[in-house]
Amino acid sequence: xxxxxxxxxxxxxxxxxxxxxxxxxxxxxxxxxxxxxxxxxxxxxxxxxxxxxxxxxxxxxxxxxxxxxxxxxxxxxxxxxxxxxxxxxxxxxxxxxxxxxxxxxxxxxxxxxxxxxxxxxxxxxxxxxxxxxxxxxxxxxxxxxxxxxxxxxxxxx
Numbered sequence: 001x002x003x004x005x006x007x008x009x010x011x012x013x014x015x016x017x018x019x020x021x022x023x024x025x026x027x028x029x030x031x032x033x034x035x036x037x038x039x040x041x042x043x044x045x046x047x048x049x050x051x052x053x054x055x056x057x058x059x060x061x062x063x064x065x066x067x068x069x070x071x072x073x074x075x076x077x078x079x080x081x082x083x084x085x086x087x088x089x090x091x092x093x094x095x096x097x098x099x100x101x102x103x104x105x106x107x108x109x110x111x112x113x114x115x116x117x118x119x120x121x122x123x124x125x126x127x128x129x130x131x132x133x134x135x136x137x138x139x140x141x142x143x144x145x146x147x148x149x150x151x152x153x154x155x156x157x
Contacts, residue, residue: 002108002123004092005085009123016105016125017142023153027116035111035118035156036091040084044109044120047155048148058093060084077101089113094123102134102141103127111156122152 001016003009009020025035038044042052045066053065058081066077078098085092092110097103105126112119126145128138 001125002094002106004083004094004108004110004123005087005090007090007112016127019124019126019145019149020121021149021153022119022121024117025111025120025157026118028118031118032111032113035120038156039091039109039111039120040086040093044122044152044155048151058084063098075102082106085110092121097129099131102129103138103145104129109152120153120156122149124149 025031040057041055042058042064045052049068051067051069053067054062056062060081060083062081064079064081066079068075068077078100079095080098082094082096090110090112092108092112094106094108096106103126105124107125108121108123110121110123112121124145126142128135134141
């Protein structure tokens with residue numbers, strides 16, 4: 001649904017909240033070579049304060065645990081990688097949340113280059129998780145999500 005292989009993303013997503021944010025993270029081959037590897041090794045997550053149960057290069061079908069921690073609270077976020085894109089000018093992946101995750105949805109992390117410019121794009125589709133206590137906390141989680149997206153945009157710079 002987050003279509004990491006597409007440059008343009010459809011706006012029709014039904015019951016999920018849609019977000020797409022991008023930033024220029026640098027210029028040139030050196031930046032491209034570094035971030036096109038880092039993105040597929042979960043660096044956008046780990047450099048944003050998360051831990052990931054795998055340090056291997058992402059592959060479709062991988063199931064990993066992402067752990068968020070703050071103020072002594074540890075939240076485990078199970079996910080499954082759906083799609084991996086590796087093209088000369090576009091690299092990234094998407095994952096879906098699994099039962100137990102605080103939200104229900106999908107997220108994609110994409111780096112691409114146009115000419116000399118290297119950009120990072122984060123796409124997400126989110127709705128409340130079906131289980132408590134996460135369902136009741138969904139409005140708070142939306143605020144947390146905005147803060148985390150800002151961290152993602154600085155993670156590979």
